[in-house]
Amino acid sequence: MLNTAILLAVLAAGGAAQSRDPGIELGATRFFQPSSGETHVVAMAGVPYIFASQIGDGGEAHIAYRVAVRITDDRGNVLTDESFDRSAPALARRPGAVGVENFRFLLKPGKFMMTVTARDSLTGRVLADSIALVAFTGAPQVSDLMLANEMRIMVPGDTTSLPGEIARGNLRIRTAPVVRVDIVNSNMAYLLEAYSAQETEGALQLSIRKRDGVTVVADLPQIKQQIPAGGGLFKGQFSVEGLPDGDYTMLATLVVNGKPSVTKTEFIVSPAEEALARSMQISEANRGTDAGYFGSLPDDSLDAAAEVLILTGAPSRDLNIYKQDMSLQAKRNFLIDFWAARDNNKRTPINEDRIAFYQAVANVNQLYGERGRVGWKTDRGRIHVRFGAPSEVLQQPSSGRAPPYEVWRYTKGKPIWFIFADPSNQGNFFLMKSNELKEPGRPGYLEILTIEVADEVGRWLGVNLENVP
Numbered sequence: 001m002l003n004t005a006i007l008l009a010v011l012a013a014g015g016a017a018q019s020r021d022p023g024i025e026l027g028a029t030r031f032f033q034p035s036s037g038e039t040h041v042v043a044m045a046g047v048p049y050i051f052a053s054q055i056g057d058g059g060e061a062h063i064a065y066r067v068a069v070r071i072t073d074d075r076g077n078v079l080t081d082e083s084f085d086r087s088a089p090a091l092a093r094r095p096g097a098v099g100v101e102n103f104r105f106l107l108k109p110g111k112f113m114m115t116v117t118a119r120d121s122l123t124g125r126v127l128a129d130s131i132a133l134v135a136f137t138g139a140p141q142v143s144d145l146m147l148a149n150e151m152r153i154m155v156p157g158d159t160t161s162l163p164g165e166i167a168r169g170n171l172r173i174r175t176a177p178v179v180r181v182d183i184v185n186s187n188m189a190y191l192l193e194a195y196s197a198q199e200t201e202g203a204l205q206l207s208i209r210k211r212d213g214v215t216v217v218a219d220l221p222q223i224k225q226q227i228p229a230g231g232g233l234f235k236g237q238f239s240v241e242g243l244p245d246g247d248y249t250m251l252a253t254l255v256v257n258g259k260p261s262v263t264k265t266e267f268i269v270s271p272a273e274e275a276l277a278r279s280m281q282i283s284e285a286n287r288g289t290d291a292g293y294f295g296s297l298p299d300d301s302l303d304a305a306a307e308v309l310i311l312t313g314a315p316s317r318d319l320n321i322y323k324q325d326m327s328l329q330a331k332r333n334f335l336i337d338f339w340a341a342r343d344n345n346k347r348t349p350i351n352e353d354r355i356a357f358y359q360a361v362a363n364v365n366q367l368y369g370e371r372g373r374v375g376w377k378t379d380r381g382r383i384h385v386r387f388g389a390p391s392e393v394l395q396q397p398s399s400g401r402a403p404p405y406e407v408w409r410y411t412k413g414k415p416i417w418f419i420f421a422d423p424s425n426q427g428n429f430f431l432m433k434s435n436e437l438k439e440p441g442r443p444g445y446l447e448i449l450t451i452e453v454a455d456e457v458g459r460w461l462g463v464n465l466e467n468v469p
Contacts, residue, residue, distance in 0.1 A: 022048035024116055025098070026131040027177030029146040029265075031193055032139055034230050038106045039135035042146070042166060044177045045069070045116040046098040047086070053122040054090045061090035062292045064121035067101055071133075074111040085121075089292035100176055102166050107135035141261040143193040145252045148175035151189035151237060152369070171235070182270040186241040192263065194254055195231040202227045203255045204234050211247040211266065218243075227256065245271045290339045290351050294332045302331045308361050308376055309338065311385045360385045370428045379431040383408065383418055383439070390418075394460050398425050402453045405432075407460065417461050423448050435468065 025046040030039050045067070052063035068083035086099055101116070112135065117128040154170045165172040173191065181188055194202045206220040223234060234254070251264045297305065306322045322334050339354040364381035365374055375381040390408035398404045405421040406429065416436045420429040432445035446454050446465065458465045 022050060022095075022127075024048075024118060024127050024129040025177040026114070026116060026129055028114070028131055028133060029144045030133070030136065031143045032136050032195055032231075033106070034139060034195065036106070037138070038108060041103075041105055041107060041133060041135075042168070043103040043105075043114055043131070043133075044175065045101045045103070045129075046177045047101065047116075047118045047127070049088055049092045049097045049099060050095055051118065051125065051127055052093065052120045053125075054093060055122055056090075062087050062289075062295070063090060063093055066119045066121065067099075068117045068119070069101075069103055070115045070117075071105065071107075072113050072115075074113075079112070080105065087292070087295045089289060104166075107133065109135050109137040111135075139195050139197075141195060141256055141259065142252070142254045142263055143195075145250060145263045145265045146173070146175065146191040147179040147250055147265050147267050148173045148189040148191065149179060149181070149185055149187065150174040151191065151235065152374075169233075179265075179267045180270050181240050181243075181267065183241075183272045186239050187237055188240055188267070189235070189237040190250065190252070191233070191235045192252060192254070193231055193233055194227045194256060196227045196256060197229065199229045200227050200257055201225070202232070202234070205253045205255075207251045207253075208240070208243070209249045209251055211249055213249055213251075213264070217248065240269065243269050245269050290336045290343075290354055291332075293354070294335045297332075299328055299331070302328070302335065305335060305358070306331070308358075308385075311361070311376060311382060312342070312357065313386070314338075357385070360388075368429075371426065373428075378429070380406070380420055380429050383431070387416070394457065396453075398422075400450075400452075402450045403448065404429075405449065405453065405457075407457050409461065419445070419449070419457060421445075421448055433465065433468065435463075 026044070028041055028043040030041055032038075033040050047065070047067060049063060052065045054061055055064060056062060064085070064087040066083050066085050069080065070078060071080040072078050084101075088099060103114075112133040113130055114133055115128060115130040117126060119126050150165075151171060151173045154172060165174050167173075168191070171191070173189070179188065190206065192204075194204075196202075201224060204223045204225075206223075208217040208220075209215055210217060220238065223236070225234070226232070247266065247268055249264050249266050251262065254261050254263075294302065294305070306319070309319055309322075310316075322331065326334065339351055342353050343351045344353055361376050364376050364378075364384045368375040368378045368381040368384070370378050376385060387410060391411040392409045394407040394409075396402075396405055403421045403423050403425055405419065408418045408420070410416045416434065418434045418436070418439065419432045419441070421432050422429045431439060431441050432449060433441040442448070449457070454465045
């Protein structure tokens, strides 16, 4: 009934919250399931790391706590009562740093209460909070409005979920109990579902208001689209850059067959100085030991961390061990041992090589994502992780029959180069040719590039591409 995920070192507390004893922050979004008449709840809890006491010293220093979630109906009957052990490096114990738990469950029509408790493993100190939930009694016209910091569409065959992401259909969403945006991350995504027994058209109007709910700050362009019989999805992303610091409400008005339905969700714009401090704290919090880092990740995040290891050049027979039926702790041990063997500076308590690798993966995910494909699975992303940033880059847009292309040249150490092109002119670049023997490229690439482009690239590289085997 209940699924959970944790996001390491997400900083969710605003400046005002940091001046008082931090508590658990709760939020929930309700969707309707026409097939069963149940309400699908996506709930979130932010547990402040600073409430937990440090255990151990040096590189082994960490925090540990147990999170429990209980769901009861209006008669006091317990429907769910589960708990999970969590840990994080001691470096994550900073004001504003939280572990975000995601819970997903189904409710029959009625009234319910969700209570989340966090207990410090060292001192026994407890934090707790509750949120009331009302399940839909019938098909509503619209679900609750979900806001998020990031949302991406998965392509067929790609099942990778990054740490902290919520899966909904082919979407992967990174959100929090209360979404915060700032100058570091000014993007906001929205998601809501519309329900209709017959196919019809819906018109969605989003407006940003101050927390008083009256003062309008901005109206977004109206969105009209068809709603399939049974229900459809309204989603999108936009920037709130330039919005002053403060508390806001996103109001969504959906009109279907002349009938309006209104739903709203609050969000916060954090001060610039807080955002910059938050970004630095996240970087520092993640610079923990391998045991602390992997010990804080849940099952799906461990799988994502293991999947990208193919970029390290490790033999497939070694990586295939992870794909066997392993317990959660066995998965953690595999990853800890894998990176311990690749820690080239054992004089420090942190593993700089592991940190640099996953930072490189995060960077290429931002730089080279293509039509829903996560960045590290693209040719440019893979090469960037393996070889680092190129020394020189030659870029040209589409011209005549020639597609857009990029040439990367590395001049430090062994001179190597890579030629990428976008044959369909849709933003999807593929490796055409390289002098790196393990990256052979595509047969017939000269026909794709055209002879004219091949001559131009050859002159820039100082080689005759027609003679390169």
